Amino acid sequence: ANAGLDIAVRLLEPIKEQFPILSYADFYQQLAGVVAVEVTGGPEVPFHPGRQDKPEPPPEGRLPDATQGSDHLRQVFSTQMGLSDQDIVALSGGHTLGRCHKERSGFEGAWTANPLIFDNSYFTELLSGEKEGLLQLPTDKTLLTDPAFRPLVDKYAADEDAFFADYAEAHLKLSELGFGEAVEGCC
Template sequence: RPQPAPPPRPSPHTHAFDIFRPPPPEGAPAMAAKCYPTVSDEYLAAVAKAKRKLRGFIAEKNCAPLMLRLAWHSAGTFDVATKTGGPFGTMKCPAELAHGANAGLDIAVRLLEPIKEQFPILSYADFYQLAGVVAVEVTGGPEVPFHPGRQDKPEPPPEGRLPDATQGTIAQHHLRQVFSTQMGLSDQDIVALSGGHTQGRCHKERSGFEGAWTANPLIFDNSYFTELLSGEKEGLLQLPTDKTLLTDPAFRPLVDKYAAVHPRSFFADYAEAHLKLSELG
């Protein structure tokens, strides 16, 4: 039988974001109707190689929490009303690094730069989000889908769009204002993303708080929720924005669900929420 002709190769002069991917194979399951930017084979190869390098680097340096925070803060500035902000590489700008909520992220940018320089074809926007995906995977968390094609933007967003953990009695309103009204995410996304605090710790000089949320802040599991349900413990952190997950009638059932013995449900919902966050805008 004659073999079908291979798809045409892109011109060497075609921009990485300007070619079309072939349609899915016949009989493949239907995918969600979302239009992703298209990238060249060369770009995809660079993503795969960069991911391998990031896996080794992040595991060696034990810097997964820092890289996850970089990815989150890069994306969490998106505003649905103005279509500004979001995961478009502006975190490398000194003006955005100077935002109070981003204290310490200059370390992440500096650590990543030698690897980024090896892949000039990649946008910073894609590279920072790829680092966040890898940070979850290398610490035992779920595989978060990654779709390349973000382009870098020149201007950082204004300060004040990221969550503020000091909101106290209005914490639940604040979380919904930032995640739902501003970013367009759901209550489920809010709780699932909060579970990402199973990684990392607060530093007093950066946030005014000190301590980790879990006993092992370099492991991605559902212990954020089990610790939240077990009450405050000496040496572990529970911020107002954490405690409100227990008192809000929509948030609490999700906390109970994610604290189950097997983290499968949390992992699935976290991967979905992380994907949404990383693709805002």
């Protein structure tokens, strides 16, 4: 799921060198997560610094397999991470940004017509059906067929403010998994 990340790491390294006091964990969480969402029109996501860099990466299997369905999403996000169905659907809406590259993930394409804008178009595109040139993975399609996920897709397609609020909350939860107490009084 993180294939090709080395390209982004190489591009970001010169920026990271300007902020040696920040851990890599905080740098990537802040820059890749929070700033990317905000500068592309998304909600403000709180950020709490203080993450420690780890000498080894986490074990494989912590990210979902894009070829799987709702049971798998719940296994990864709910059972392993303690997130709710609402969090799963809201975080899936993050696919409004970016695209897949076949050489990195095995999949090709963007989920939305404008993958540089953070909005609720991921959900409106899902509801409008498959379109030439737009990506819908099995993990996306299951949001339409699962009886708990579908009402959230409908809600977020109709109400961008609700999506933004739930996304910001879910993003914060995800970003603080395994992270001790946040630094008091910051951000």
